[in-house]
Amino acid sequence: MAKFNPQLQPNEVVLLKDERIAYNNSGMLTDELILTNLNLIHVQKSAFFERIKRVQVFPLNQIKVFNGQVWAVPGGSKNIPSLEIDFVNGNHEVFSFGGENKKKIPLWISKINMAVTGNEIPVPNGSEWTIPGAGLVAGALKGTVDVFKKQFATPPPAPVSVATNCTGCGAPVSGIQGTAISCEYCGTVQQA
Numbered sequence: 001m002a003k004f005n006p007q008l009q010p011n012e013v014v015l016l017k018d019e020r021i022a023y024n025n026s027g028m029l030t031d032e033l034i035l036t037n038l039n040l041i042h043v044q045k046s047a048f049f050e051r052i053k054r055v056q057v058f059p060l061n062q063i064k065v066f067n068g069q070v071w072a073v074p075g076g077s078k079n080i081p082s083l084e085i086d087f088v089n090g091n092h093e094v095f096s097f098g099g100e101n102k103k104k105i106p107l108w109i110s111k112i113n114m115a116v117t118g119n120e121i122p123v124p125n126g127s128e129w130t131i132p133g134a135g136l137v138a139g140a141l142k143g144t145v146d147v148f149k150k151q152f153a154t155p156p157p158a159p160v161s162v163a164t165n166c167t168g169c170g171a172p173v174s175g176i177q178g179t180a181i182s183c184e185y186c187g188t189v190q191q192a
Contacts, residue, residue, distance in 0.1 A: 012036045016111050018104060022096040025082075029098035035108065037115050040085070042095070060116050062087045069121065070113045074105045083108050162192045 006014070016035040023031050023042055032043040040058040045051060064071035064086045075094065076082030082096040083105050097105060110121040163174040168188030175181035175192035182189045 006034055006036070006041055008036060009038065012038045015115060016108060018097070018108075020098045022080075022098065024094050025096060029096070033095055033108075035111055035115065040112070042093075058085075058087065058093065060112065062089065063112065063116055064088055065117060068117055068119060070109070070116045072109045072112050074109070081105055085112070164192070166190070 008014070014034060014036050017032070019032050020029040021031040021033045021042075022029050023044060028047050030045045030047055032045065034041040034043070038060060040060060040063075042056040042058070043052060044054040044056070046053050071086040073084050074081060075084040076096055080096050080098075081102045082094050085093045085095075087093070106121075106123045110123045114120045160177040161174060162177045163172065165171065166173050166183040166186060166188055167190050168183055169186040171183055171185045173181050173183050173190070173192075177192055179192050180189055181192045
C-alpha cells in the first residue's frame with residue numbers, strides 16, 4: 001500500500017484527509033482525498049496493491065462561490081453518497097465516499113468553505129444536512145400543500161341541537177350536542 005506524502009508549499013497545511021474515496025463515479029473506493037488551505041488533492045490509486053497512479057491538484061481559489069458559499073454540495077445516493085464540487089472553469093468533480101467516510105461529507109463542505117471564504121458552515125448531525133436551496137423549496141411546497149389541505153378539507157360537522165329533560169328536576173332543557181347546558185329551573189348542569 002503506497003502512502004502519499006504531499007509536497008506542500010511553505011504556507012500550506014493539511015486540513016482534512018480521507019481514504020476510501022472514488023473519483024467521478026469510478027466505483028473503486030481506493031483513492032485518497034486531501035484538503036489543504038490552498039488545494040484539494042486527489043490521489044488516484046490502482047485497485048491492486050493501491051499503487052499511486054495519478055495525483056490531481058485542484059486549487060481552492062478555482063471553486064465557484066455563490067452567495068458567500070462554495071459550490072460544494074452533497075450528492076450521489078444513499079448507498080454511494082458523494083461530494084460534488086463545481087469549478088469556475090466549468091468542471092464538475094465528484095468524489096464518492098465509502099464506509100464511515102460517507103458521514104464526513106458535511107465536514108468536508110464546511111472545511112472547504114472555511115478555506116475558500118473564511119466562513120465556517122455549521123456541520124449538522126445526519127438528517128439535518130440539506131442541499132443549498134432545499135429550505136426555499138420545502139417552504140414553497142409546504143405552502144402549496146397547506147392550500148390544498150384547506151381547499152379539500154372536510155368541513156366540521158354542523159352543530160346538532162338536542163332537547164332532553166333535566167336530570168335534576170325533569171324540566172325540559174335544550175342545547176348543542178356535546179356542550180354543557182344548565183337547567184333554568186334548578187340550575188343543574190349536564191351535558192347535552
